[in-house]
Amino acid sequence: MDAERPREKVPIPGTDGWLRVTTTHGNVFYAQKKTKRSEWTVPEEIRAQVEAMDGRPLKRARTASPEAETRRAEDVHDAEDSEAELVPEPAAEPAAEPAAEPAAPAAPIPMAPELSFDEGRALFLTMLSSLNGTAHEINPMAPWDRELPKFVHLPAYSALRSTRDREDVFNEWCKLRLREKREQARTQPPAPRGTPGAGAPDAARALRSLFKKHVVSTRTTFADAQRKWGADPRFAAVPESEARAVFDAWLAELAEIKRTLARKADDAFGALLSEKLPPPAALRAEHQAARPDAAQAAAIWASAKKTPGLVDDKRYDAVGSATRRAELFAQWVRRGADEPPAAKEPAAANEPAAANEPAAGDESAPDARAERRARALQQRAAQVRRDQARLHDRNRAARTDVVAEQREQEFRQLLLDTVRDACLAWDDAVPVLRRDARYAPASGARDVLSDATKRAFFDEHIGHLQAKRREQLARLFAKHAADARGREQLAVDADTVLAHVRQDDAFAHAGLQRFVGEDGGGAHRAYATTLEREFASWDAERQARARAEFAEMLRENAFVDFWGRLRQQKAEHAAHDDVAVGEDDDVDPEGVSVYDLASQVDLAEMEAVLRPDARYERLAHVPEERTALLAAHLRTLPAPRATIHQART
Incomplete structure (x- = not known):
């Protein structure tokens, strides 16, 4: 619900800048701009002026404490600022007609300063219940601050001595009121389903306006609406069963509206085609298609869309789906394809009709109709076969893609599980890989992965392993090329660093000896390198990086x-x-x-x-x-x- 704001400000004659302010929710308070003072009740110093302005005496409310007499609107320090919000806010309900003075209970409740807590609690509860059915009825779903302006001026407000006790009793009353409303909803018969009319409750009409504004898709469920707008006062004011009925009724109305708009858009699109394109028979003759199938209609439509002014017309975009436009065009271009040709009119009044036209008792007319039906069935059967063939090819291609992706994942996982040596050659790896069922499908089945593809996957996997080994060697080189404080040293003796690396346990246990050919296994068929070569490459890279950083320093x-x-x-x-x-x-x-x-x-x-x-x-x-x-x-x-x-x- 919108925040409560000042709607009308009336100066009070004879006062020092006092204003009577009426809010957008119908509440009234009195504010003085000079002192930035605002009160919900009439201050005593201006009571005479207010009575003179209204022409009638005001009722005096008996209060037991100053806080029961006034409730300051602290955020409205400047009554001229129309955008300032009121604190506390009134009830979060649909705004009623503004009232100059809140309605008091029918029978005033006598006050006594010696009331006990139980007696004060009973009077406070009675005061809240007395507002049921009035313009200032308490909303049990709204917080304390929003509902307070509805009853702060009543005498029974001071029956409880502290604001904390009043708020606790207010919350207790809200629970009782909600339980009472649920019980009434269970005992009363459900309202008939349908759109709320003139006799429907205001709350149901307000809820329908909420749905009409926000629910624009028939796919929206009641749970979605409850999650998004359940905190709205218009939603909270209606029981769930009634809210569901209003929601279902709006969805049915929305679906009918969408169907009507879709029919109008289809009819307008057909009229557009008739205006911008040649007749369907001319298009069929131009493309040599007596009765176009789906593929032929799509080809004709692709050519027809280039007609000037067709795509730019607003009736073209009114059909929101390109697939729907293609379907409507296919229906339009086939119009009249199955109808028998019209009989030619005689050239003159005295000339007989066509000589070859069958007579009334001739048997050729039924034969012609049967022949046309047979031809139509043949064309339909051919169209079905073509559609099935295309569908079969599309499904086969999809299955092939899925199978190829699964085979690729299986083979890559096989490489991860089996090949862990960065120096292994493809010829040496194939006998090992063949032992696993993931290398090739079962006997007789075609493998979607070729040998070249498998070799490429293998080389990629070996490249990852070699990069990992180089990173491990780089960490060892950096470790033994640093000084005592761990700082990098560019001037180091390669033989000293390599000697320390060879003595490091990480060099022996991480498979690095095999990578640089120092495991005694002989030459590597896939990849050949040495520890000296790897160190030289690493050292050259860091030396180049140091010179690049030096040049950057000079530029800066x-x-x-x-x-x-x-x-x-x-x-x-x-x-x-x-x-x-x-x-x-x-x-x-x-x-x-x-x-x-x-x-x-x-x-x-x-x-x-x-x-x-x-x-x-x-x-x-x-x-x-x-x-x-x-x-x-x-x-x-x-x-x-x-x-x-x-x-x-």
């Missing part, structure tokens, strides 16, 4: 970039015209050019700036190559495009 360093560009610009000027320091050149107060400063920043100073970076220290084992890389990077830097401003030191 602003000091190297700035002074390197100045050096490059000075070199270009010196090569062309040996330029001297002029009036427009950047110089410091002592007459030193910025180019002179750039020439003083040599490679050693740049290396001193780069030395704290770990990427610089990784190449400490090749200092000459590191310096050469720095010089090569400086040569690739372009000269500055803008004028160089004076360097401040």
Whole structure:
């Protein structure tokens, strides 16, 4: 239900900015903008002005505590803000006609300050029940804060001393009320199924409006609707059995509406075909199909869709399914195919009808009808055979795909279970694989996996095993090539590292000896490598990675970039015209050019700036190559495009 908001604000004459506010749910409260004060009951200081404005005296409600007298709407501090929500909110029920004053119970309940808790509880329950059947009836499914404005002004509200006791008794009454409603639903006969009309209850009509707005598919079930909109007050106000009946009635109406719209869309599509396309007989003659079957109709439809203006018409999209459009076109193009040709009219009034037309007693007319029926049956039988053949081919292709996928999974699982040696050759693996029933189907059955496909799967599996072995060796190389603190060292002795690797238990127990040919088993037919070759490949890869990281560091360093560009610009000027320091050149107060400063920043100073970076220290084992890389990077830097401003030191 929508949040309660101010609907009407009426200034009270003779007061200091007091307003009487009527909410969208018909509740009334009094608010003062200057003090941001709001009360559900008439404040005593403006009672005379309100009575004068209404022209009648107001009833005074006896209260035992200040909180029973007023219930502040804390979120409405500014009555001029029409978007502010009221707190507490009134009942979550369909909005009734706004009332200036809530209806009081028929007989006022006498109050006594010495009431016990049981007496106060009984009075409070009686007050809640007295609102049943009125415009302010309590909704037992709504929370305490939403229902409070309906009875906070009644005298029996103060029968209980604390708000906690009132809320507990309110919750107890809600349980009793729900039990009472369920009992009434069981004892009363079920309402007839159908669409709620003018005499249906307001709650049923409100629930139907909820379904009409949200339930737009006939596939929706009552459980789905209850899960999505069960918290809506319109849903909670109706018993489940009645709600199910309203839901079923709306689904039946929705199905009929959809059928009507579908029939109208089909008729409009047929009219569109008649407007945009040649007559069906002309299309059949053009495609040489006396009575088109499904395939011929589809071919004609594929050509007919290219007619200008056909696809762009809104009647084309009104048929939401492309399959349905094809079916409607097939029915339209076959129209008149089975009807006998009309008799030709005589050329003149005195000329007899056709001479070859059978007379009334001639036996040729029944024979012609029988011949047409036989021809139609033959065409229908041929169409059925073609449809069955296509269906058979489609099913056979689907079965073949499924069988091929199952065979592939079986063979791959066989490789996982059997082949665990990364150095095994295909010729050596075949005798082992043949022992398993998953290598080939039973005798006499055709295998959908060819030998080439099996070999490709085997090579892929061996590649995975070899990659796994290389990862294990890389971890061993990194372990024994690190220093005492575990940091990577690029300058290591290969023989020392390989000696430690060969003594490592992981090298002997992980099948790595077999991979590098150190298990004494002879040459490997599938894959031949050595421990030295694998270490050289691993070391070359990490050395290349270190140089790439060094180059990235040079590109990121602003000091190297700035002074390197100045050096490059000075070199270009010196090569062309040996330029001297002029009036427009950047110089410091002592007459030193910025180019002179750039020439003083040599490679050693740049290396001193780069030395704290770990990427610089990784190449400490090749200092000459590191310096050469720095010089090569400086040569690739372009000269500055803008004028160089004076360097401040």
